[in-house]
Amino acid sequence: xxxxxxxxxxxxxxxxxxxxxxxxIVGVLxxxxxxxxxxxxxxxLLVTIFALVYAVSTPFVNALVRQHRFYNFILILMAIFIFGxxxxxxxxxxxxxxxxxxxxxxxxxxxISIALTFANEIAPMDKKAWLVSWIFSGFSIASVFGVPIGxxxxxxxxxxxxxxxxxxxxxxxxxxxxxxxxxxxxQHAKKSQSGNKQGSLxxxxxRRIQLGVLxxxxxxxxxxxxxxxxxxxxxxxxxxxxxxxTIILFVYGFMSLISNQLSGRLANHNGLAKMPKVFxxxxxxxxxxxxxxxxxxxxxxxxxxxxxxMYLHNSPVQMHFLAVAEAxxxxxxxxxxxxxxxxxxxxxxxxxxxxGLVVDxxxxxxxxxGGAIYLAITLVVVIWLNRINQQHQQSH
Numbered sequence: 098x099x100x101x102x103x104x105x106x107x108x109x110x111x112x113x114x115x116x117x118x119x120x121x122i123v124g125v126l127x128x129x130x131x132x133x134x135x136x137x138x139x140x141x142l143l144v145t146i147f148a149l150v151y152a153v154s155t156p157f158v159n160a161l162v163r164q165h166r167f168y169n170f171i172l173i174l175m176a177i178f179i180f181g182x183x184x185x186x187x188x189x190x191x192x193x194x195x196x197x198x199x200x201x202x203x204x205x206x207x208x209i210s211i212a213l214t215f216a217n218e219i220a221p222m223d224k225k226a227w228l229v230s231w232i233f234s235g236f237s238i239a240s241v242f243g244v245p246i247g248x249x250x251x252x253x254x255x256x257x258x259x260x261x262x263x264x265x266x267x268x269x270x271x272x273x274x275x276x277x278x279x280x281x282x283x284q285h286a287k288k289s290q291s292g293n294k295q296g297s298l299x300x301x302x303x304r305r306i307q308l309g310v311l312x313x314x315x316x317x318x319x320x321x322x323x324x325x326x327x328x329x330x331x332x333x334x335x336x337x338x339x340x341x342x343t344i345i346l347f348v349y350g351f352m353s354l355i356s357n358q359l360s361g362r363l364a365n366h367n368g369l370a371k372m373p374k375v376f377x378x379x380x381x382x383x384x385x386x387x388x389x390x391x392x393x394x395x396x397x398x399x400x401x402x403x404x405x406x407m408y409l410h411n412s413p414v415q416m417h418f419l420a421v422a423e424a425x426x427x428x429x430x431x432x433x434x435x436x437x438x439x440x441x442x443x444x445x446x447x448x449x450x451x452x453g454l455v456v457d458x459x460x461x462x463x464x465x466x467g468g469a470i471y472l473a474i475t476l477v478v479v480i481w482l483n484r485i486n487q488q489h490q491q492s493h
Contacts, residue, residue, distance in 0.1 A: 114266050114267050115205050117239045125259055146222065151202045152360050184200065227361050229411075317444035332402075356409055369417050391462075
């Protein structure tokens with residue numbers, strides 16, 4: 098096995114374990130509520146807390162990287178991540194569990210940011226999009242396999258053992274990172290015209306970045322209006338049994354994995370230029386959903402189509418951020434790597450909140466209409482961004 102392939106697998110494994118740690122709460126929610134004697138909705142708040150802490154803290158932690166070696170920084174973050182999962186496994190009260198999840202969330206964003214920065218540095222030009230798409234796929238694999246396995250462990254041995262299992266895999270990942278990742282990579286400072294070093298936040302002044310961050314936020318907001326309520330849509334709107342819902346969710350997870358893989362292929366062929374078509378198709382799917390939900394077959398077909406479209410933006414948008422940073426803001430590579438995940442989490446929070454309002458006022462079937470509004474805005478933004486990119490290329 099070549100060094101590049103081995104390093105790639107280690108980075109994908111890191112994404113997988115980060116995904117397991119983030120998503121597992123959904124699978125063990127009832128068990129935690131029962132053992133800690135709190136309401137299910139209270140435990141559900143852990144998902145919201147994790148997403149918000151992840152999104153808000155990541156830029157500040159990434160700013161600490163500066164010109165430090167990525168190798169040292171990622172190992173320190175990984176050690177804290179392992180500690181956070183150990184603390185989660187042995188939480189005796191809900192308050193301790195909240196603190197443990199906050200600790201884990203603070204380092205999860207920077208970990209995937211530096212992993213993507215490593216990917217950009219170690220991959221040959223023709224493999225960059227491939228590796229980025231597979232790192233994102235690590236989260237889908239966690240959703241498809243990691244969460245069901247963690248839920249099964251929780252059923253057999255208790256929810257704490259699920260986090261013990263995550264900790265064991267995290268320690269293995271730490272060892273592999275220690276042995277395989279290059280030790281000399283770091284960000285390069287860029288001097289401004291006045292001679293002062295520009296900080297890692299300088300890229301936020303760029304219109305290409307300002308518009309770019311809206312894409313993961315708005316498109317995931319649109320999808321999560323529906324996805325947040327996927328289980329009740331399947332059970333209440335389409336009247337599937339509990340066992341059938343479990344199988345359908347598993348298949349939906351595979352659709353999201355396919356979505357990430359197709360995303361990498363798009364990124365290899367000027368993916369951002371193809372995003373207007375992608376967002377148009379996604380918006381049409383969301384508009385059709387309320388009508389499709391009156392029949393099981395059409396409802397399932399449209400939902401699975403949404404799953405395939407769900408992450409098509411990931412690699413093209415990520416490669417856009419990295420390209421802008423590499424060319425004009427080399428001191429901001431780690432920050433650029435984090436933008437997709439940061440604003441995706443903001444989008445998840447926005448979409449979930451919107452979905453709640455839509456369901457309360459108009460019912461489950463109307464969630465598609467709510468999501469379509471966000472996709473319409475996303476379409477306008479990506480057309481605007483592509484025009485700015487064209488102008489920038491012409492001027493240079």
